Amino acid sequence: MAGRDEIRDMLRGLRVFAGPMAAFDPSAAPDDPADLFVEWLGEAIEAGVPEPHAMTVATADADGAPSARVLILKDLTAEGWSFATTTTSVKGRELARNPKAALLFFWGLQGRQIRLRGPVELAGPEERAADFTARSLEGRVAGLHGRQSQPLDSLETIHTTAEESRARLEADPGLVPDHWGLYRLAPTEIEFWQADPERRHTRLRYRREDVSAPWERGLLWP
Numbered sequence: 001m002a003g004r005d006e007i008r009d010m011l012r013g014l015r016v017f018a019g020p021m022a023a024f025d026p027s028a029a030p031d032d033p034a035d036l037f038v039e040w041l042g043e044a045i046e047a048g049v050p051e052p053h054a055m056t057v058a059t060a061d062a063d064g065a066p067s068a069r070v071l072i073l074k075d076l077t078a079e080g081w082s083f084a085t086t087t088t089s090v091k092g093r094e095l096a097r098n099p100k101a102a103l104l105f106f107w108g109l110q111g112r113q114i115r116l117r118g119p120v121e122l123a124g125p126e127e128r129a130a131d132f133t134a135r136s137l138e139g140r141v142a143g144l145h146g147r148q149s150q151p152l153d154s155l156e157t158i159h160t161t162a163e164e165s166r167a168r169l170e171a172d173p174g175l176v177p178d179h180w181g182l183y184r185l186a187p188t189e190i191e192f193w194q195a196d197p198e199r200r201h202t203r204l205r206y207r208r209e210d211v212s213a214p215w216e217r218g219l220l221w222p
Contacts, residue, residue, distance in 0.1 A: 017195045022047070022110035024194035026204040026219060033190040033206040033215060034076065037114060039190065040107075049107045058093040065211060067094070073105075074131065078187035080122065080211075082123070084131055087181040089148040094121055101185055111195030115182040118187040118211070127177040141165045147180040176192040191220070 008173060030037050044052035051072075058068040068092060075082040081103060085091055097103065102117040123131075132140060144165040152158070169175055188210060196203040201222035206215045 009156045013189075014134050015132070019111070019197060020197055021197065022112060024092070024112075024192070024202050024204075026192075026202060027040075029113045029192070029204055029217070030204050033187075033192070034078075036192060037076070037190070040112060040114065044107045044110060044112070047107075049109050052105070052107060054105075056168075057091065058102040058104070059091050060098050061094050067091070073079075073200040074182070077184075080121075081214045082182060082184045084143075084150055084178075084182050086143060086179045086182070087122070088146045092179075092181050093192060095122070095183060097209075101183075103187075113193040115189075115191040115193065116185060116187040117189050118185055120183050120185045123182040123184060128180050128182045130182045131182045132176045133174060137166070137169065140169055140175075143180060144169065144177055146177055151171065171205055196222075 024178075041052060053073045054070050055073055056068050057071045058066055059203065060066045069091065071083045071085065073081060074084050079126060083103075087093075087096070098119065099120045101120045102115065104116075105112075105114040107113070119177065132143065141162050145161050147161075162220075189205065189207050191205045196202065203220035203222055204217060205220050206217045208215050
């Protein structure tokens with residue numbers, strides 16, 4: 001087991017972009033970045049990328065201090081990229097004060113990243129309820145208590161609360177907590193990043209002034 005004094009050398013010795021890398025011709029990219037996202041997602045699934053729908057979601061508090069965590073992409077529609085959490089969580093509270101976020105998909109097996117950022121909206125009550133009831137029983141059990149990120153006295157409390165929540169849901173399968181949130185990010189910027197073993201990475205960025213404006217695109221230096 002490496003000690004702290006050996007961490008630097010250990011990190012330097014790790015391979016990056018071991019390949020094989022996916023191919024990407026930015027000149028053939030579609031006008032709508034959502035179409036390219038769907039294409040890349042399908043290729044990630046076919047390539048066996050583990051959990052390709054997992055993404056890092058970064059938010060910031062009222063003072064601008066950032067925080068990030070990994071969530072699952074719930075849907076992609078004309079309105080944007082959707083993810084779910086409780087409105088009482090840290091990210092839910094941060095989005096209430098500062099309704100902007102960044103998303104990052106990383107598919108290391110292909111040497112690909114997709115970065116998005118833009119404003120975030122909370123879906124209406126009916127959409128939020130539909131999202132919650134579509135979750136697995138364990139997913140609804142975990143989302144019912146609404147205490148995410150609050151101090152915890154012991155692990156046993158989690159199990160006790162979970163069993164109480166399970167009993168409530170089994171008695172009322174249509175139960176939806178008021179604090180359940182379905183959020184939608186409508187990006188104003190999306191970057192598609194394709195790695196190259198020689199560090200000559202390809203970066204294609206789509207930008208628009210606001211969510212109603214047309215997309216403009218261009219290459220970026222790696």
